[in-house]
Amino acid sequence: MRAQRSASDPLGPPASPPAFKPSFLPGPPCRWPCYPVVREEDREPIPPFHLPSMRNKILARNDSARENAMSQPAAAAFAPLPFELVYDDGEPLETDWHTRELPLLRHLLRQAMAEQGRTDFFAGANIFVYYSVEQAREVAEEMAKGLPWRTFRGPDVFWVGGVDPGRKREAWIAWEEGGRLPDVVFEMLSPSTAKKDRTEKRDLYARVFRTAEYFMYEHETRKLEGLSLAGRFYQPIQPDEHGRLWSEQLGAFVGLWHGEIEGKQDDWVRLFHPDGSLIPTEAEAERRRADEAEAELARLRALIAERDRG
Template sequence: MVSRLQPTTQPEAIYPESDGKPMADNTQQFRWIVVVKENLEWLFANDATVFIAGDLLWYPLEGRNDLSTAPDVLVVFGRPKGDRGSYQQWNEAGIAPQVVFEILSPSNTKAEMNRKLLFYDRHGVEEYYLYDPYGNCLNGWRRTEDFLEVIEPIDNWASPRLGIRFDLSGAELQIYRPDGQPFLSYVQIAGQLEQERQAKAQLEQRVEQMETSLEQERALREQEQRRSQALAERLRAMGIDPDQA
């Protein structure tokens, strides 16, 4: 009797949604991650085909749950906005993030960042930006042909994909939108909105005052007109033609 071997089924791979590492090690690193991510969200708010995320695990290959990384910020053109537990590239039409950002912290080692650069190079990233807020140092790489090549010079470099410009002339990096407006923190944006609200309220108040003044002038003219008409009627009653007076 010959027994048939039953085909073995491979267990379905599980792709964790966390690597157990904190999003940031300190307030400065966290602030920069939020500024870059939220300003990019704002920049592409009206484009439903640009997906942006912060600290999201990216799995480039199906079945390889041991192969992943979580860029501080990633940008994917050609994928819809929406919530995700992780970015599983085979479920995203095979599209790799085109742009990634990393913000350095004192705990990051050179070997760790070299591994990330190699990961991004191997798996199709087009632009990679690495900012050290402690030394105000920005490095960038852009894909040319089949590999990521260092961007030199990086100061005043404009991202081909994002259209944003990097300025290192000040005490810290300043990033500018394509329209020339700077990236802002939430506090700065809220402050601008409050200033605009107050300016709008002051303008409405001035308009209301002008309308009130015009209404008062109109009422005075009507009152004077009624007085003139009453006086004319009294003169006519006395046999005097006011038009000939």
Template structure:
């Protein structure tokens, strides 16, 4: 049994009562674009998996896993990106200020951290405070992904009998997440004007899932191709008509009615 499964006192605070910020800035300019990229790419996937629209995606949003006094933030971690299935997008019509486990009752399927230093913080298993320990024992997310863009390294752990086990990547460095029906892995390219190593997503057939901009570019390219095809067909038809008219005129010169040929 994890810490969050332990009996708790009644009248616990909700997301409306708990702090929604720790006052600390984002550590670098890479984190927000990376989270935006994941959310952008996965939107069609999550909409397909949840036709009822019941799922929540958080980025730098606190997960309260343990009610602590006097400082409630002691019982909170804010993953860089995470996904929780089968919960409403909003609570009582309001955006979540945080995700409160004792209020929601459903654990994240996956939490992600982006390494900004040596990676020691993301692998810290100090009881009650270390990220690794809290994600494994407190929050008990099914998967914990550590993405180290500087070293182009992705580690994905799966919760097995209450402990995280490192999943082996395939030959391309990608890891399959069956519940989401996607592979996640490193990709180098341009996003929002930055050329860098990014964490991206592929489908089961190995096709890179596009961003909204790429989907729009694909749609524009297909429309342009269709326009060129239509123009070529129109030109071919006009050329054929002109050839037929020229042949008919020649037959009339020879005294032959082209309609009887």
């Protein structure tokens, strides 16, 4: 998934440990280890999308590790790790379309926030999200030993609100972010990932991340789906008359747009203003300003010519 670069680049200084204890959701065990996670008090579930029991049996050693982690103080998460974090796995994106869509969506998230005057957020694309030390250890072991990649690495695109925008981040590391995890996640499905995105990852985002909104798009079928978390369960976000899905977190619609991006005509996942107008990229906004300036100049020239004739 990620372009190869040095795994030894330093991260910025860790944030001061917050005063909390890791908290865990009730119910069947997670597919991946669950430490540390902070969540609000559970609300009453609304279960149109009941989360299935985890399909992959968790090993007893992971159960034991999770129980031990639950009894540790939060400050333990800030101790030096006995292994090096991995920031890139060298895996290319699935298709040429993915190489354009992911940075496009991240850029549009930043544009949407700029229009709203917000700077307290982080938007990431194709980077690791570490939600537990055990997960980070397993990723490092898979990379070091050349094992098949089974451990969760990160969403395609994600957004977190209410965080320090100036912090240097090579990855999103929950225990350096006060336990925060993505508020909004986007996954671009492909035939090889669709099943996992709709099952294992959905369970992880609901039970562990507590991600408020989860959007999925399958390019081959042009199917766009949105889920909103209610208690411990996801419920579908109903599309408007244009097939767009409203995001309460982003204050924008998520929808499809057909046009040219980097010389390629295709359908793209984009963001739209509440009035339905397209949130432009920086280049599109610049072209629009140039067109408006040219139109105004033409108008003034026409007025001068008319005056001279009179």
